[in-house]
Amino acid sequence: MKRLPLVIILLVLSLTWIFPAQAQGEITVTQDSYLTSFPTQVKFTLEARSSSDIVRITLVYQLAGEAAVNTAYPEFQPSKEIKTEYVWNTKKSYVPPGVEVEYYWRIEDAAGHTLKTPPKSFVYADTRYTWQQLSRGKLVLSWYRGSQDFGQALLDAAAKGLEQIDREAGIKVERTVKIFVYGSQADLLGALEPRHSEWTGGVSFSEMGIILLDISEGRLSWGKRALVHELTHVAVHQATDNPYGEVPRWLNEGLAMYMEGDLESPYASALNQAIKENRLFSLRSLSSYPGDPRQVTLYYAESYSVVKYLIDNFGREKMAQLMATFKEGTTQDTALTQVLGLSTDGLDAQWRQSLGAKPKASPGPTRSATPSPTVPVGGLAPGSRQGLVILLCLFLPIIGGGLLAVALGAGALYFSRRKA
Numbered sequence: 001m002k003r004l005p006l007v008i009i010l011l012v013l014s015l016t017w018i019f020p021a022q023a024q025g026e027i028t029v030t031q032d033s034y035l036t037s038f039p040t041q042v043k044f045t046l047e048a049r050s051s052s053d054i055v056r057i058t059l060v061y062q063l064a065g066e067a068a069v070n071t072a073y074p075e076f077q078p079s080k081e082i083k084t085e086y087v088w089n090t091k092k093s094y095v096p097p098g099v100e101v102e103y104y105w106r107i108e109d110a111a112g113h114t115l116k117t118p119p120k121s122f123v124y125a126d127t128r129y130t131w132q133q134l135s136r137g138k139l140v141l142s143w144y145r146g147s148q149d150f151g152q153a154l155l156d157a158a159a160k161g162l163e164q165i166d167r168e169a170g171i172k173v174e175r176t177v178k179i180f181v182y183g184s185q186a187d188l189l190g191a192l193e194p195r196h197s198e199w200t201g202g203v204s205f206s207e208m209g210i211i212l213l214d215i216s217e218g219r220l221s222w223g224k225r226a227l228v229h230e231l232t233h234v235a236v237h238q239a240t241d242n243p244y245g246e247v248p249r250w251l252n253e254g255l256a257m258y259m260e261g262d263l264e265s266p267y268a269s270a271l272n273q274a275i276k277e278n279r280l281f282s283l284r285s286l287s288s289y290p291g292d293p294r295q296v297t298l299y300y301a302e303s304y305s306v307v308k309y310l311i312d313n314f315g316r317e318k319m320a321q322l323m324a325t326f327k328e329g330t331t332q333d334t335a336l337t338q339v340l341g342l343s344t345d346g347l348d349a350q351w352r353q354s355l356g357a358k359p360k361a362s363p364g365p366t367r368s369a370t371p372s373p374t375v376p377v378g379g380l381a382p383g384s385r386q387g388l389v390i391l392l393c394l395f396l397p398i399i400g401g402g403l404l405a406v407a408l409g410a411g412a413l414y415f416s417r418r419k420a
């Protein structure tokens, strides 16, 4: 384990790098700099000159983990000497803290000369806090409120979580995961898009390997579970990312729930009740989140249960093979048949049998006519926000998903009230 001194990730509120003048043909760059102010903007500045008028300037930048390349065309008057800047508004197009950004300029003059500056990179850091940092293996954990022991306890939980994800599901994390622990919910919300509200406990940006959580010292045990949950999503993303398809949602959420630890009582009750009343969702219908927010608890409980059945009965190697198959963009039915020798319905039937549940007859969650509350009143201690992070991750794949997102948001509110 490597312990870093009090950080300094970005002591200064902004970073400015000035690179030595460079020239190609007739074009010379005299200043190439940037200034970051999380969460508002990054300002890129360029000064250049040439023997003929500079007529075209392009800024090309890319976020680590994203395939998309962005281009911007700053305003300037064509001239032999130019100074221009481009302000990247990160309020408009949200960028999480900790993302590495790479950029370069392309400059063209009227005589046909072109200069491409060498690519530069920087970390878009949240410099409003004085972060402490601990790292181990692929994990980098940053926090600013709470003792060294607090940070250490969270890092230990994360490292243990990663070991378990590998040991039980054969999923390895190959790329760095940055975890930012905010000291209050207000602070966390201040680092997120405005669409998040008071029920947001954490968010993972799996493709960038970044996790943001609000964990105070008084909520350490909740924080550990939430951290491992989100970490599992990042690990699953790294293991299965491909341009053609996604890992089934029940598998992703089920793995995250499973790695958290024992199923908490509201979920266990929801599952048992559904078994007793013969209204389990079909495995096929778990491919999409429930339309009725009141059924979210059962959705997660079932996802957990199917994953537990898979791990208990098929083991690590088969789970690892499943991940590798999904990485090829394979559909759920094909992957299950190839790896387990079972169709989705076949797995559904075996899993139901293992629970002592009746064979499948119920409709999917979006079509269920009489949804019933699934979280027992008083199931958790007052003020507990356990479960909220879980609800949050279900939002992320459907950002901008309109009605469904609104419905799920309502579900989260509902959920937290019921739990309180």
Ligand SMILES: [Zn+2]
Pocket: 229, 233, 253, 256, 389, 390, 391, 393, 394
């Ligand atoms: Zn989740």
